[in-house]
Amino acid sequence: MKQRMDFVRSCLHAAFGEGRAISSRFLQVLLVLVLTAAVVGCGKTQDKTQKLNDLKFTVLSEEQLPQELKQMMEEKKGESFRLTFADENELYICVGYGRQPTGGYSISVTELYETENAIYVHTNLLGPSVGEAKKESPSYPYIVVKLEKLDKTVVFE
Secondary structure (H helix, E strand, O other): OHHHHHHHHHHHHHHHOOOOOOOHHHHHHHHHHHHHHHHHHHHHHHHHOOOOEEOOOEEOOHHHOOHHHHHHHHHHOOOEEEEEEEOOOEEEEEEEEOOEOOOOOEEEEEEEEEOOOEEEEEEEEEOOOOOOOOOOOOEOOEEEEEEEOOOOEEEEO
């Protein structure tokens, strides 16, 4: 603590001049204020990314997708993609894993939750099961989930 006080004292002398007397009490108050500001600042950042609650969602089949969304996905299906689409009441979150060498792939949603300022989605690509009969032609696995429209940024992880 004494070293910190000496450091702060030397900084203040450099800033305000060597001739001014700086009380030890002033330095203690200044140090407490700086430390308090640092702790409060760090706490606010953590609160905004803290999980508030899991979101309810429905996995949609191709037949259930809005036509405009189908077209957007068709254009992107050859490569991995992540996109969102919204209408008046609902938000659609789409994740595609691009061209895969065979059929038999699926995708799971491991987490879909809300924070103060964002929606977080985590998905996994699951390969064909061992011993499962696979289509030898390429596939383009994707998943689309529908949830209540929220005015928040979607973060894909």
